[in-house]
Amino acid sequence: MTKVAAVAERLARLRALCDSGFALAIHIRYTRPSILYRTYDQAWIEHYSERGFMLSDPVVHWGLTHTGAVNWADLADQDPQGVIRDALAHGLHNGCTYAVGPQTSRTIAGVTKTGPEFTAAERAEIAQIVDDLHDLTEGLESFSPETQAALLALTDS
Numbered sequence: 001m002t003k004v005a006a007v008a009e010r011l012a013r014l015r016a017l018c019d020s021g022f023a024l025a026i027h028i029r030y031t032r033p034s035i036l037y038r039t040y041d042q043a044w045i046e047h048y049s050e051r052g053f054m055l056s057d058p059v060v061h062w063g064l065t066h067t068g069a070v071n072w073a074d075l076a077d078q079d080p081q082g083v084i085r086d087a088l089a090h091g092l093h094n095g096c097t098y099a100v101g102p103q104t105s106r107t108i109a110g111v112t113k114t115g116p117e118f119t120a121a122e123r124a125e126i127a128q129i130v131d132d133l134h135d136l137t138e139g140l141e142s143f144s145p146e147t148q149a150a151l152l153a154l155t156d157s
Helices: 004-016 042-050 058-066 074-078 083-089 120-136 145-156
Strands: 022-029 033-038 068-071 094-102 104-110
Touching: 004 022, 004 104, 004 120, 004 145, 022 120, 033 145, 042 083, 058 074, 058 083, 058 094, 058 104, 068 074, 074 083, 094 120, 104 120
Parallel strands: none
Antiparallel strands: 022 033, 022 104, 068 094, 094 104
């Protein structure tokens, strides 16, 4: 299986687990991800961007300073700008963040789903998927231009 196919397969698995969407910032270096995959509704993406929420998002702050997993509800008291409240209003329920990697190359996933909260098995699967994606894309800058383009093109699928 090629690297691109392996990444695509894991993204498909993540989409299946996160029916209301996810954001996956891979290998964040100097506050910018090497690749950003988002499946949230476009209305939320625009709302988030227009308000500059990335600067105050407690989920992002947590992911940049911790590894492991946290429920968004557990960060509500660290959210004076109301990012989590607005996410709920846009249908992003049962939010959870998982972060992996060193601070110099962190990968952060924000995942959501309708229905009941993620089960322990689903959380473990999400963690494995994100760990795999982090590993599969290590050294992205040294991949062939074709592979880089194909990985970036997955953001549109």
